[in-house]
Amino acid sequence: MDYEENMKKLFQAIYKPVAASPEFKDRLLKHLATEVSARAEVLAIPLWKQLKLWIPITAILVLAAIAYGIWLPLTSVPTVTPPGIVPVTPPATPPAPSPATPLPSVTATGILQVRVTDAPAEYEVSAIYVTIANLEVHQSGEEADWTMIIDESRTFELLELEGVEEIWGEEEIEVGHYTQIRMDVESVMATIDGEDKDVSLFLPSGKLKLVGSFEIEAEKTTILTLDFDADKSLVFTGSDKVIFKPVIKLIITEED
Amino acid sequence: MTMNTPDDATQVQEAELVARLRQGDRGALEQLYLRYFDRLYSLVFHQVGRNKSVAEDIVQETFLVALKSAVKFRSHSTFYTWLCSIAYHKITDFYRQQVRRDKHDQPPSGLTAVDIEQIAESEPTILSKIESHEAQQVVEQALSRLPLDYRQVLIFKYVEQMSVSEVSLIMRRSPKSVEGLLARARKTLRATLVKSGEGKQQPKSTNI
Numbered sequence: 001m002d003y004e005e006n007m008k009k010l011f012q013a014i015y016k017p018v019a020a021s022p023e024f025k026d027r028l029l030k031h032l033a034t035e036v037s038a039r040a041e042v043l044a045i046p047l048w049k050q051l052k053l054w055i056p057i058t059a060i061l062v063l064a065a066i067a068y069g070i071w072l073p074l075t076s077v078p079t080v081t082p083p084g085i086v087p088v089t090p091p092a093t094p095p096a097p098s099p100a101t102p103l104p105s106v107t108a109t110g111i112l113q114v115r116v117t118d119a120p121a122e123y124e125v126s127a128i129y130v131t132i133a134n135l136e137v138h139q140s141g142e143e144a145d146w147t148m149i150i151d152e153s154r155t156f157e158l159l160e161l162e163g164v165e166e167i168w169g170e171e172e173i174e175v176g177h178y179t180q181i182r183m184d185v186e187s188v189m190a191t192i193d194g195e196d197k198d199v200s201l202f203l204p205s206g207k208l209k210l211v212g213s214f215e216i217e218a219e220k221t222t223i224l225t226l227d228f229d230a231d232k233s234l235v236f237t238g239s240d241k242v243i244f245k246p247v248i249k250l251i252i253t254e255e256d
Numbered sequence: 257m258t259m260n261t262p263d264d265a266t267q268v269q270e271a272e273l274v275a276r277l278r279q280g281d282r283g284a285l286e287q288l289y290l291r292y293f294d295r296l297y298s299l300v301f302h303q304v305g306r307n308k309s310v311a312e313d314i315v316q317e318t319f320l321v322a323l324k325s326a327v328k329f330r331s332h333s334t335f336y337t338w339l340c341s342i343a344y345h346k347i348t349d350f351y352r353q354q355v356r357r358d359k360h361d362q363p364p365s366g367l368t369a370v371d372i373e374q375i376a377e378s379e380p381t382i383l384s385k386i387e388s389h390e391a392q393q394v395v396e397q398a399l400s401r402l403p404l405d406y407r408q409v410l411i412f413k414y415v416e417q418m419s420v421s422e423v424s425l426i427m428r429r430s431p432k433s434v435e436g437l438l439a440r441a442r443k444t445l446r447a448t449l450v451k452s453g454e455g456k457q458q459p460k461s462t463n464i
Contacts, residue, residue, distance in 0.1 A: 007442070011414035014396050020297040024312050028319065029289055033282050035323055040280025146309075 027184065031201070038200055038241065127191040128158040128199075128230050130244070132208075137173070138180035140213070146182070147173055153186060158230040165225060175218050181210040181250070188244040190234060199234070202245040212250040225251040271331040278326045289319065292336050296343060303347050303411060305400070314350060318343040333425050337418070341426040344408065351404055398448040406441035413438060 047053055133153045136146040150169035185208050188199040214222055232247040276284035296318065301311040321342050322329075329338055399407055405427070412423045420438075424431045 007410075008414045008417070010395065011410065014392050014399070015298075015302045015411060015415045017294070017298045018301045018306075019294060020301075020312065020315070021308075025293060025297075028293075028316055029286065031316075032285055032289065032319055032323060035320065036277070036280050036282050036285050039323075 129189045131155040131186040133184040133186045135183045137178045140177045140179045179213045183208045199242045199244045202243045214252045221255040223253045270335045314346045409437045
């Protein structure tokens with residue numbers, strides 16, 4: 001048996017195929033399918049209606065107008081004639097334009113008025129429904145793993161929760177130091193201008209992860225409050241798409 | 257393990273699927289995903305030190321990037337090679353940003369220096385030795401000590417059974433550079449194994 005074959009068998013014995021958890025596999029497929037659908041919706045909009053087309057065109061036109069505005073005064077150098085001296089007419093002038101098409105005067109000016117205003121809110125958001133599938137916490141230490149605290153899907157209406165706290169669930173867990181929290185966000189839906197709309201999730205790591213350390217002490221209850229900032233979490237993109245980019249404050253308190 | 261050389265039919269089929277994916281076809285997404293998910297996950301899992309959470313993150317990011325950049329896919333490689341290329345850069349980023357938690361710092365007890373040396377020195381007997389789980393762990397540990405690009409090139413070559421030209425597409429190096437990298441990786445692996453063996457033979461009190 002040759003060297004290459006031996007190496008192949010050695011590596012394949014060490015790096016045996018490993019399967020991902022079926023939940024992760026399904027969840028990722030669902031997430032990707034949502035992204036594809038969102039893309040299909042954008043593609044269905046005619047090109048001329050898409051903002052991404054008009055932004056560069058507008059930028060180019062504005063830059064061209066600015067460049068033209070700078071270039072014009074440079075081409076019309078004013079001539080100062082001292083008293084008593086007759087100005088010399090430059091020789092070899094190009095043929096004069098026909099009277100039908102008079103050249104615009106290079107010294108002509110216009111008025112550019114700049115105004116500032118505060119545009120009214122473009123969208124009115126009356127509800128944001130966030131469905132979270134589970135919540136896990138991670139204990140510190142090398143051997144520690146994730147502990148499932150809540151494994152029950154629940155939908156929260158964030159605007160209803162303003163100034164109010166709602167208990168999601170609780171679990172008895174091992175005493176110790178915990179450093180991370182993660183959640184699976186199943187879906188986000190918002191009522192915008194009176195219409196229910198699916199919202200794309202912006203979770204690059206797939207899960208909503210929060211880093212914050214807290215202690216679980218014997219016979220004591222530690223309360224984790226996830227304070228969603230609904231206003232900052234909803235992002236409106238130029239292409240009429242709404243993205244949920246969670247902004248959460250983690251508040252840790254201890255109950256006596 | 258299947259070979260990665262794309263035949264014409266596979267390439268045409270993949271190109272069609274990617275074209276449909278660009279148009280927002282969920283069926284095409286599902287076909288490509290189910291075809292390659294398991295293999296990609298396994299590859300990433302091993303390359304990030306068997307860290308499930310990190311592997312999940314990287315696999316997810318890889319598919320999301322592939323989805324967003326589907327227009328950039330050219331069918332001169334397989335879709336899988338292209339996915340590996342994205343994952344490779346994500347893994348490299350991961351190692352740049354984070355200190356790897358190597359759970360296999362210490363060699364497993366009970367394995368003698370002789371075992372390790374035999375694995376390293378006598379290539380024809382490698383197979384008989386790797387049947388021992390402990391011996392596999394020693395080789396694995398030696399692999400984990402290799403520089404990242406050495407380990408990656410060996411995995412692409414011997415686990416994924418990719419050709420040098422495919423590895424060169426993934427690592428964005430010339431085929432000659434990949435061949436050089438492979439040769440250096442093999443040599444360093446052998447040297448690491450021999451060194452492990454020598455280290456084991458030294459009395460514990462000796463400072464090296």
